[in-house]
Amino acid sequence: MDEKGNLTVRRLALWGIPMSLGVMGLKMVAWWVTGSVALLSDGLESTVNVVAAFIAFFVIRYAQKPADHDHPFGHHKAEYLSAVTEGVLIVVAALLIVNEAIGHLADPRMLDAPVLGLAINFVAGVINAIWARLLITTGRKYRSAALTADGQHIMSDVITSVGVLIGLLLTLATGYAIFDPLLAILVALNILYQGWKVISHSIGGLMDQAVEPDEEEAIKQAIATHAAGSIGVHDLKTRRAGAVTFVDFHLVVPAAMSVRQAHDICDRLEDAIRSVHPGSSIAIHVEPEGEKAHGIRVKVIKEA
Known part of the structure; x- marks a missing residue:
């Protein structure tokens, strides 16, 4: 990611704090004027957004720090820690909602000022x-894993808000107040699912999971079409840490090839890979022919 991208991500992370506070305020007002436990559940999820926005801002700033002596590969993985934390907070919010909703199942009540409350919640959802x-x-x-996770969580909040609005309209239309706490429990289950998705994706990054299959295929194609002069490529490995993709492989060259010629091939390959994965960190191990190939192989396209 270039400096322009870093600046854009930091600015959005910073603006996320007042945005989340404003939306949370609107949702809590909607709950206050209606007394709806479903709207309270929606508001409780927004409190998680506030905490997550603060975490994301500080973590993104840290993750963008350049590599140093103690962190020679950079600080990119800090974004995954932010995303995991946000996922845990989402789960906690869901459990709080379930606890609140169960308490209202035995004694449900109709909403106060429903039109005003639903209108306020609608504006917050938009x-x-x-x-x-x-x-x-x-x-x-x-x-940016942290920024993406924050956006996905907020989008799940939007889905929650839509469900709440539909459910409360159903409550008003039928006169059955029990729909309010039941809807809150359904909202909580959806939040739990969203939280699990955020956590599982972030753990994959922390565990050096390989890039997506289509991204790996693009890397293989870039290598295959720009490795002319070499004999083959094997032991291709990829992983992602925040905004950076790490690519590692062995390049087999003729035993008589000069260091300069092998270096030129490596430069060409690095440029090709970075054309499909800008900002990639690439490590190429050059070895003479005769070495036994292992790992993922890439068939080099020979020049005509």
């Missing part, structure tokens, strides 16, 4: 939807 889409788009563009 703001969240626009903001979530911006975070997800930007996070994926600049490969």
Whole structure:
């Protein structure tokens, strides 16, 4: 990620703090005027957004620090820690919602000032939807795990808000107040699922999971078409740490090839890989022909 991308991600992370506070305020007002436990559950999830926004801001700043003596590969994985933390907070919010909803199952009540409360919650949902889409788009563009996770969580909040609105309209239409706490429990189950997705994806990054199959195929194609002069490529490994993709492989060259010629092939390969994965960190081990190939192999396309 270049400095422009870093700046864009930091700015969005910073703006996420007042945005989350504002949306949380609107949702809590909606709960206050209606007394709806479903709207309270929606508001409780937004409190998680506030905490997550603060965490994401500070973690993103740390993750963008350049590599140093103690962290020669950079600080990129800090973003995954932020995403895991956010996932845990989502799960905690869901459990709080279930606890609140169960207490109202035995004594449900109809809403106060339902039109005003639902209108306020609708406005909060629209703001969240626009903001979530911006975070997800930007996070994926600049490969920011923390920003993407924040956007995905907020988008799950939007889905929650839509479900709450539909359910409360059903409550008003039928006159059955029991729909309110039941809906809150359904909301909590959806939040638990979203939390699990955020946690599992982030743990994959912390465990050096390989890039997605389509991304690996693009790397293989770049190597295959720009490795002319070599004999073969094997032991291809990939992993992602935040915004950086790490690529490692062995390049087999003729035993009589000069260091300069082998170096030129490596330069060509690095440029090709970075054209499909900008900012990649690439390690190429050059070895003479005759070495036994192992790991993932890439068939080199010979020059005509």
